[in-house]
Amino acid sequence: MLGLTLEQTRVNQEAKAEGREERKTEILKLTVPLLLKTGMSVEQIAQHLNVDIEAVQLATQQNT
16 A cells, blocks of 8 residues: 555544544543542643543533
């Protein structure tokens, strides 16, 4: 197939990226409420998980 491997196709790369993003979202939905219960702030959670504050806020909203 044009000398490309499956890993090199744009469709496959996009699918992998989408899968990673979905896993990241699921992990945040499970982790953020637990960390909030420990008394951590949204900013602290974002910093420790190395994500944007908006991602933490979204995970918080999805669990309420």
